[in-house]
Structures are given as C-alpha cells and as structure tokens.
Amino acid sequence: MPRISKRIIATLQPAEKDYIVWDDQVAGFALRVWPSGRMSYVVHYRANGRFRRYTIGHHGPWTADKARDEAIKILARVKDGNDPNTERGEERTSPTISQFCKTFIERHVKTHLKSTTQAEYQRAIDLFIIKKIGSRMVATLTHSDVVAFHHAYRHIPYQANRTLGVLSKMFSLAILWGVRTDNVNPCRGVKRYKEQKRERYLTTEEHQRLGKALDDGRSAMPEAVNAFQLLLLTGCRLREIQRLKWEYVFLDEGIIRLPDSKNGARTVQLGESAIGLLGDITRVEGNPYVITGRKDGGHLTDLEKPWRRIRKEAGLHDVRIHDLRHSFASDALELGEDLVMIGKLLGHRDLKSTARYAHLKKEPIQRAVKGIDLKIFTALVSGGSESNI
Template sequence: MARLNKKTVTAATPEAKDYFLWDDSIPAFAVRVWPSGRKVYVIHYRSGGRLRRYTIGQHGSPWTADLARDEAIRILARVHTGENPADKRSDDRKAMTIARFSRRFLDEYVDVHLKLRTRGEYRRSVELFIVPKFGSWRVADLSRAEVVEFHGSFRHIPYQANRTLGVLSKMFSLADLWGIRQDGVNPCRGVKRYREERRERFLTREEYARLGNSLDEAAEDMPEAARAIRLLALTGCRLREIQTLQWAHVNAVSKFPTCAVGKFPST
C-alpha cells in the first residue's frame, strides 16, 4: 500500500494480470492497473451484505490521483448514508439515450482529440444521420441487427454509409470504455462495409461555359462564393484549401495564359 499520487501511479507498471494498488489513507480507494497499461481509479465498499466496486475514471485527463481521491471521499460519504452509488450509476447509464451520449461524445472526444477537418466530418455523421435515426434510443438497447439495417439504408451512398458506420463504431467503443454500455459488445463490429469505387469526371467545354455564366449571374448577390467556386474550377484545389486560402499562399506571377485565368471557355 502507498499513498496514491502522480508519482506512485505513474510508476505502477503493468503485469501479466491486472492488479490493485491501494491507497494507505483511504483503504477503499485504489488504482487498478491493467496489462495494457491502462490505469483506472476505483473504490470498494459493502452494500446489502455484498462487496461492490465503483469505477471513478481512467487515470489521465480529467482524473488525477488527487481528484480521484476527493471523488472517492464524496462517494463513500453517500455509502455511509445507506445509498448504493453503483446501482444508481448503472440505472443512469442504462437510461442514457444516444442523443445525450452523442453530446458527450462530441464534447469530450471529437472536439478534444480530432483535427478540425475531421471534427466536421464526425459532427456531420452524428447530427445528420445518427441522432435523427437513433437519438431517442437507449445506448444499451442498440443491437447489431439495427446497425446493419441503418448501414443498409445508405447503400446508395456507400462512402457516407461507411464513414457513418465508423463514427458509430467509435461511439460504442467509448461507451464501453466510459462504462455506459457494460455488455462489452460493440454492435458495429462485424458489419461489412460497402465497396467504394473511386469516380473521376471532368466537365465538358459546354458545361464549363454554363457554369461560368451561372457564376457571372451569382456574382452580384454572392461575390465571395462565386469567386471561390471559380478558383476551385480553375485551379483544381481542394475545397478546404480555397476556404483557408491566404494572400501569402498566392503566387502573383501566373504560369498560365491570361485567357485561362478567371474566364471559362465560351461556346
């Protein structure tokens, strides 16, 4: 036994089997060290004649040894009043809807760990596809059969179907990690993704001319959008590159004929 602090928890090395490192000031408080190196703060207590285990959280942001100890003291105080925190948490988790869990997923995972562009893709899948379909469902209730049906409803857009399935799979991996779904089953596992065929098509000369005329008309009301689309068509840049373009990125000396810059071919 030792007082759990940043030094002792960091020094705890994984072994072939998981083990508990107990705090010497609060005997019910410990950090569980898994063979993978994952470290989780827990407390043990008795309720109704049975030994119970309550998981506080994984070591790292936001749980430090000091914060976890304070939480252990708070939870044990509830135990002394006759409450069973583990049962109450289990009931809360079983009742959690996918809409509510999605907000936590976006706030605590997507906005913290992903790059800006990837955040947008994840939010799109969550807000446009996952929540409208499953928002009122409980996280604990979603099965593989429902996921297969959901994935199949987007077979006409295989790229989006596969990306949304990937986001949903990550959500349920975290639901298991965060203790919200405790059956250890990711309902997305084993769902076969669609084959994605890369398609490439270029506008014809006539289509370029029609696009140019439409942009000329739109330039009065939406000049920035018209210019951005014209740049996309003339340069072949990605959308994100044009959206974040700065003057420092522009080479003022054109390598192209003057007639090709800012003008579409006429019919």
C-alpha cells in the same frame, strides 16, 4: 395448454397461490395469475446456463397479442446471446445515444481530431445518428439495430459507410469508458456498401460552358461565383476555400498558406488568374474570410444551392462541386505533370491518393489510342495489301 387469448383470460380465476398459464404458440410465453386477481405477461428463457423470467407487463395495458409479439422479440434477442433482464438493468442507468454523443464530442472529437475531421463527425452525428437512433440506449443497441440503421442510408453508400465508422468509434469508446458493459461493439461485422469511384472531369467545351454560366451568375451570387472560380483555379478542397481567411493569402508571393488542411499545414501555389481573382475580391471590414457569408464575420456555408443553379445553366447536371478539384488534377496530367507533382498541387499526403488520376480523362486517352492505331495501321499497310487489313 391453450393459446392465451381474450376468451381464455376471461375464464381465469385467482387462487391461493399465483400460477402460470402457458401459451401453446410461443414457447416460454405465459400469463401469470396472482391471488389478487392481477395478471402479468411473462416470458421464460435460458441465459448463461440459468433459467430466467422476464416480465413484459400487466394485462390491461398489454393485450395478449401485443405481449406475444413482444415475447417473440425478446426470445430473438436471447437467441442472439443477449439477456433481456440484464439489458433492463443496464437500460435504467444507460445514457441515450444522443446523450452519449455529447460526451463523445467533448472527450474525443474536440480533443483528438483535426478541425476538418471534427466537422465531418459532427455532421454525421447531427444529420444521421441522432436523427435516426438518438433516443435508443447505448447499452442495448444491437447488431441488428445497426444493420437496419446502415440500411436506411443505402441510397447514399459513401455517407452510410462514413457514418457507420463514426458510430463504431463511439461504441468502442463506450466500451473503454465503461458505458457499454457487455464489451460488444454492435457495429462490428456490419458489411460496408461498395462505393463506386466516379470518373467525372470537365472537357474543354464543358469548361467554356461553365465559364459562361459563372459570368452570367456573378451579379446574383458574387460570393458563390468567386468560390467556384477559386476551386477551379487552385484545385483546393471545398472547405479550404470556404474557410479561407485573408491572413492566409500572400498575393505578393503568389501563395496561400493553409495552417490546417485535411493533411496538415500546406502551401498552395497560385497562378496569375487566381492572383487576379483574389485581388479583385472586396474585403469586408470586420470579416476575416475571403468568401463571406450572410452572418457578420462568417463565411459562406452553403454552396450546394448556388452550384445546382450554375450547373443547370451550364448543362452539367452530373457534375459535383468536388469534381472541380478532380478536373484540376486531370488538366495537370494532360499538360504533362507527373503524379508526384499533382499530389503536391492537391496537398495529398501520399501517392495512393493521386494514383486514381493516372488513367483518367477520355480526351488524351482517345488521342493516344488514335495515334497508336494510326502508327500500327500504317506499318501494316506498308507491309501488305490494305484490303487485307
């Protein structure tokens, strides 16, 4: 039983009946020689208690080395519990992941999810799923494929995990809708990345630097500056400010009524500064949005670029836009507001989301520690010799 090679193939002659030449390197890999002289690379394997033969391709388009590598991949799939012949049949009728994404969006995302969640799903699909695995077949994507897909975005663990969640939901529905007939969700069991919770809040001095940078940048990018100031003064989410319409704003009552925030409809109370800011913003005829964009009738969609410019000017290189919301909550905590009130200010559904702010902001913590330290030290000194403390 020789190693199938170009030299061996050159010596093979057709016979009255087809015959098999086995490879001595990869068990199950072989070359089939037909009476016509045509030769095909095949791999033999056992699946579901039956011996099966899978044709890789004809000699010519396929070389022996290329076919051997393919045989190794096929046998690895068999070891994982897959049947390549069954997969090939399903592949002929299976939609690509890109095609199925359209069905998933129409039948599930647009039908059952809130508009804010729809946008998150659409972003994950457009920027990550279709870009990376859109051409793959729904029926044949494996667990190993998903592990590799998830690993490709390891540098952005939060987004990698959210995208994996979207992909997993897609495959659960692919099974339910009969598109994935093996009833296997390849996303199951993929270990999520650990996500570090950031504790980044603006100090008073940082607020001052940011305020100056915003004032300096107003003439060049007034809409973006208005958005950042509203984020600072209201504690709203970025999307809530980006998509804020004038019909939601009631300056005489000092409130914003959001019909569809992340956790449903909610009312945002406004302080005097926020009311003054909104009162100074010029309304654009024919545009319903407070923060207008370049397109007629649209809102400003990209705030990352102007934010990078502003934070560079302020020397706040590690501060994200979402940290402005965190700072709003932390400032409220420092002023003595309890977690229940802070949760209401932020529009949280439950106290768990607000609890992360209970132990944050270094300045008040440091003041408390210094106060406790002084109290204990004073008591100790009054009861003994200071030199022994």
